[in-house]
Amino acid sequence: MELISAIVEHYNYWAVIFLMVGGLYIVVAKSNMIKTLIGMALFQTSVYLLYLSPGKVLGGTPPILDKAIKTYSNPLPHVLILTAIVVGVATLAMGLALIVRINEAYGSIEEDEVIDLVDREDAAE
């Protein structure tokens, strides 16, 4: 019984950790730059979930005030994460624009191929 309640109370955090580590793995292991950006986005979304999970109050409702309701979930994480989502998509757009430029210049979106090309150009000079 204790084990079950421990699992239920921590399942959100474990899901967050799984997503976070998945994103980290993609960023470290993959050399394809678009995939790396998606990994970064996974990491970011896991942080959103990490912020929102403790703000939930069991039996609470969304923080829109009404006379009939007494318990609300915590509004502060929602505000912070709204800002974070918009900033996240801004960085994603910026990164994708950089990748498009790199592809125009080097004809590849694989990080190690681009590094090889740059090294070869440096050696030729």
Add this chain to the structure above:
Amino acid sequence: MVLLTLIAAITVGIIRLKNLFAVVVLFSAYSFLMASVMLVLDAVDVALTEAAVGAGISTVLLLGALYLTKSEEAPARFSSLVPLLVAGGTAVILVWGTWGLPDFGSATSPVNTGVGSEYIARSYEETHIPNVVTAVLASYRGFDTLGEVTVVFTAAIGVMMLLNRGRGKGETQGEADGVGGGENGEG
């Protein structure tokens, strides 16, 4: 719980697939599931934003980038053992850390007894907006939102400069090559 498990399954798919088009579609589904989880967690405003921005705009941006580049990932050159070890080690440390976090849904945790409950108690008298999230976002933390808008503005300018500059430079290079070719032909 079911939704979170589904999200975890999609993450595995994103890690393993090589076709970037499939990865982008999976990422869109992931964002939509994430929005559903946020809805369950009572974060309605965030869920709306995530569904619009995460599942909508991000997907469009990624598909646009795929159209301009390539949609297939090259096979890995290095063994994935070291990244696996790094990720696994991080996971173990983080799971160990979760035992210090407040229980899910508890109303007496430090997170929920601080400034958040103050906002709920006072925001209607001070701003007359029933949606506390809007009141905090636009009123109490207005400068935060101003900073956010600045970031988006900077990113938009950056993207425009990067893409336009690329095209402009490509054209001038092409013209220069054309001129050079002409001279060679005359010579």
